[in-house]
Amino acid sequence: MTPPIPAAGPPALPAPILEGRDLRVAYAGQSVLDVPAIEVREGEVLALIGPNGAGKSTLLRALGLLERPTAGEVFFRGQPVGTSRRDLLVLRRRFATVFQEPLLCDATVEANVALGLRLRHRSAPEIRAQVQVWLQRLGIAHLASREARSLSGGEAQRTSLARAFALRPEVLLLDEPFAALDPPTRDELVTALHGLLHQEALTTVFVTHDRNEALRLGDRIAVMMDGCIRQVGPPGQVFGRPTSEEVARFVGVETILQGQVALDRNGLLVVEVDGTRIEALGRLRPRQRVLLCLRPEDLTIRRQDESGHSESARNHLAGVVEEVILLGAQCRVRIDCGPSLVALVTKRSLEDLALAPGVPVVVSFKASAVHLIPH
Amino acid sequence: MDLLWEGIWEATRLILSGDPGVLQITWLSLQISGLATLLSLLLGIPAGVCLALTRFPGRQLLVALVNTGMGLPPVVVGLFVSIFLWRSGPLGPLGLLYTPTAIVIAQLVIAAPIVTGLTIAAMQQLNPRLRLQLLALGASRWQLLWLLMREARLPLLAAVMAGFGGVISEVGASMMVGGNLLGQTRVLTTATVLETGKGNFDVAIALSLILLALVFGVNYLLTWIQQRGRRP
Numbered sequence: 001m002t003p004p005i006p007a008a009g010p011p012a013l014p015a016p017i018l019e020g021r022d023l024r025v026a027y028a029g030q031s032v033l034d035v036p037a038i039e040v041r042e043g044e045v046l047a048l049i050g051p052n053g054a055g056k057s058t059l060l061r062a063l064g065l066l067e068r069p070t071a072g073e074v075f076f077r078g079q080p081v082g083t084s085r086r087d088l089l090v091l092r093r094r095f096a097t098v099f100q101e102p103l104l105c106d107a108t109v110e111a112n113v114a115l116g117l118r119l120r121h122r123s124a125p126e127i128r129a130q131v132q133v134w135l136q137r138l139g140i141a142h143l144a145s146r147e148a149r150s151l152s153g154g155e156a157q158r159t160s161l162a163r164a165f166a167l168r169p170e171v172l173l174l175d176e177p178f179a180a181l182d183p184p185t186r187d188e189l190v191t192a193l194h195g196l197l198h199q200e201a202l203t204t205v206f207v208t209h210d211r212n213e214a215l216r217l218g219d220r221i222a223v224m225m226d227g228c229i230r231q232v233g234p235p236g237q238v239f240g241r242p243t244s245e246e247v248a249r250f251v252g253v254e255t256i257l258q259g260q261v262a263l264d265r266n267g268l269l270v271v272e273v274d275g276t277r278i279e280a281l282g283r284l285r286p287r288q289r290v291l292l293c294l295r296p297e298d299l300t301i302r303r304q305d306e307s308g309h310s311e312s313a314r315n316h317l318a319g320v321v322e323e324v325i326l327l328g329a330q331c332r333v334r335i336d337c338g339p340s341l342v343a344l345v346t347k348r349s350l351e352d353l354a355l356a357p358g359v360p361v362v363v364s365f366k367a368s369a370v371h372l373i374p375h
Numbered sequence: 376m377d378l379l380w381e382g383i384w385e386a387t388r389l390i391l392s393g394d395p396g397v398l399q400i401t402w403l404s405l406q407i408s409g410l411a412t413l414l415s416l417l418l419g420i421p422a423g424v425c426l427a428l429t430r431f432p433g434r435q436l437l438v439a440l441v442n443t444g445m446g447l448p449p450v451v452v453g454l455f456v457s458i459f460l461w462r463s464g465p466l467g468p469l470g471l472l473y474t475p476t477a478i479v480i481a482q483l484v485i486a487a488p489i490v491t492g493l494t495i496a497a498m499q500q501l502n503p504r505l506r507l508q509l510l511a512l513g514a515s516r517w518q519l520l521w522l523l524m525r526e527a528r529l530p531l532l533a534a535v536m537a538g539f540g541g542v543i544s545e546v547g548a549s550m551m552v553g554g555n556l557l558g559q560t561r562v563l564t565t566a567t568v569l570e571t572g573k574g575n576f577d578v579a580i581a582l583s584l585i586l587l588a589l590v591f592g593v594n595y596l597l598t599w600i601q602q603r604g605r606r607p
Contacts, residue, residue: 066511089515097511103504106526116512163512173511 014042015078017203018063018171023072025058025227033058033069033227040171045197045204047218049211051250055227056207057175063205064097064173093120096169100176102156104148109140109159112148116167134162137196154185158192165196172197172204178213190216211251215239223247240295241371248293248373254332254342255294258375261286268367276338279314280370291373296332298369299343303353304360313364317341321359324350331355335363378576385577386584397578401585404562407475408543411482415490415538418483420531423494424520428506438495444488449481453551456481460552473554478562481552482542490538497530498523532601536594543590563589 016039025033033055040046040063048056061067063074065081065088074081076091096116104112110131117127135141138158143151148159157177164172177193178186194217197204208214214221215235222232223242231238231247242248248256259273261284269280271292278292304318319337331350333343341363345355355361389397426438458464460472460480471477501523509519524531546564553560555569563586570579 061507064511066507085516089513092510093513095511097508099504099508099511101502101504103502103508105522106528119513119515119518167513 014044016040016075017042017077018205019075020059020063020069021073021075023059023062023069023074025055025062025067026070031227033062035059035072035227035229038063038222038229038232040203040205041220042203043201044219045206045217047214047221048205048207048224049209049214049218049221049250050224050230052209054224056209056224058227059224060097060173060175060205060207064095064171065092066097093167094170095173096164096167096171097173097175098157098160098164098177100179102148102151102153102160104151104156104159104163107148108144109146109148109151109155110135110144112159113162113166116163120167130166130168131162134166137165138162138192152185153181154189157181157189161189161193161196165200165202170203172202174204174206176207176209179209193217211239223250225250242293243373245291245373248291248371252295253293253371254296255292255299255340257292257294257339259290259292261288261290261372269372271370271372273339276317278317278370279367280372281367282372284372284374289375291375293371293373294341294365294369296342296344298365299341300364301333301335301343301345301349301353301355301361302364304362312366314367315363315365315370317363319361319363321355321357321361323357324355335361337363379580382576382580383584386581389578389581390585397581397585399558400561400563400566400582401589403475403560404543404564404586405589407478407549407562408482408539411479411486411542412490412535412539414479414483415486415542416535419487419490419534419538420494420524422487423491423534424498424524426491427495427498428520428523441488441491441495445492447485447488448547449485449545449549450547450551452481452484453548456484456548456552472552473556473560475553475560477552478549478560481548482545485545485548486538486542489541490534493534493537494531497527497534500530501526529601532597536597539593539597540590543593544586 018040020035020038023033023035023038024031038059048059050056058067062069065074081087081091105115113131113134114127117130135144138161140155140158140162143155148156151159161177178189181189190213197217206214206217218235220233221235221238223230223238225246231243238247239251242251242253245256257273259271259278261269262272262277263270264286267281267283269282269284271278271280271290273292280292284290300313317337319335319341321333322336322340323334325332326347329347330344331347333345333355335341335343343363426434426441456477457472459466460469460477461467462472471480505526506519506523509522514522544564546568549562550565550568553562553565555561555565563582567579567582567586570582
């Protein structure tokens with residue numbers, strides 16, 4: 001058993017509003033969730049990211065009191081959550097959840113947005129007022145009297161969001177709310193949600209497998225894999241300083257190389273990778289084996305026949321383009337420099353540099369762009 | 376063909392003149408089958424909802440039994456209800472055999488599995504995640520059941536129609552447990568059988584037309600409720 005984490009964090013941090021301790025969920029003896037501690041702080045957006053089947057939704061349901069964990073406890077505002085039907089109902093009515101499917105009732109948009117308020121027996125004028133406000137704020141006022149079953153995916157998800165926001169919940173739980181939408185609709189909705197979450201300063205737990213959504217909306221990010229939280233922290237830390245190879249891969253590090261620290265020149269390390277020397281920043285001892293991580297957007301490419309490099313980059317590796325993959329406006333270029341590196345360049349630079357397999361190039365990156373994971 | 380036309384002519388006359396005998400039979404049919412349907416709903420809907428939404432050992436066997444019950448032959452029901460209500464049978468002392476109550480009981484036995492079975496199907500076709508969403512919106516247990524039933528209202532109304540249709544048109548059981556006593560247990564279907572046997576085709580046709588009109592009227596009403604505000 002892990003000892004319970006302190007109820008209050010350091011004074012600078014807002015108090016956790018929702019906490020899970022030693023949460024475990026197993027289906028038919030098969031463990032799907034094992035989280036010793038998770039806390040959601042008042043006013044923050046905590047993004048749970050991870051591949052499919054990582055246990056994100058299970059954790060969300062456990063925190064949202066929608067699924068009883070096999071073991072462990074949930075705390076709301078420092079108090080353990082009771083198990084009686086009555087206690088659960090009272091607390092559930094202080095939360096709101098939006099799922100991947102809009103799950104609207106067979107009624108008008110207006111009636112759907114009003115549903116949660118009706119269940120709470122609010123007065124008719126209050127319900128009308130709230131519904132109006134949230135139909136407006138989600139840009140669906142013109143759909144008020146439409147039947148829910150006639151809505152498009154994006155409209156339906158806006159209705160589902162309005163239905164949740166209208167409850168003015170203390171915690172908003174979002175379970176991949178945009179995963180089923182087409183990209184333009186998704187972008188629109190992420191923007192709308194981003195605005196609303198900031199205006200409302202609403203405590204939110206947001207499950208997604210899309211790291212861009214997590215980066216956009218999350219104040220903190222928890223990376224989940226195989227039912228466990230592998231790393232949690234601010235986006236910059238999780239994306240820039242992943243603590244394991246799997247997390248690194250999931251957050252978009254495309255170059256992960258095995259190496260060994262050769263020298264330490266007062267914090268400027270020289271790491272040897274397959275005979276190639278790469279400079280990095282860090283506090284590791286020589287001979288320490290490491291995984292060397294490079295994000296593709298941190299690499300720059302120039303042709304070998306071009307002269308001069310005025311950049312501040314300390315690492316310049318000569319190599320040959322192996323592969324070019326077009327991804328819309330950007331391209332992923334794989335370069336063989338001894339070790340194989342992956343860089344992201346704009347389509348424009350791809351054309352300017354006339355990059356194609358076989359072209360000799362120089363790849364440059366700063367020592368600070370290199371992240372080392374002791375191995 | 377003359378027989379048919381004469382029959383229809385006479386039937387129209389009988390209906391339009393408001394023949395008290397025909398009216399009494401019609402009213403009794405409506406009362407008996409209406410009551411039996413109502414009771415089957417009170418029994419079948421909660422049972423169906425429960426079987427659809429819960430999981431317990433033996434549930435599958437119960438669902439299979441209900442589904443079998445949906446095709447229960449009325450004469451078999453009539454036979455067993457008769458045995459139970461027979462003077463020397465377990466419920467004999469109640470003296471219910473050959474009373475309208477006996478017909479209601481037999482029709483209830485026929486309609487209840489139909490309503491239960493169709494309720495199970497109606498509730499199971501709902502998106503299982505809707506339950507979680509409604510709980511997450513703060514629905515109490517009763518609110519949840521009410522909302523789920525409201526979501527399934529189309530197929531649930533179909534269950535009502537099937538239940539009513541099954542009993543209003545049933546003849547074997549009514550005949551066996553009711554006895555087709557004039558003014559007491561004679562209903563539209565048993566009367567039609569009797570009149571046809573006696574060669575009174577005009578009366579038989581009149582009774583059949585009324586039966587058809589009744590079934591149509593009730594189903595039209597239910598369909599109207601079901602399809603309100605629904606555009607394709």
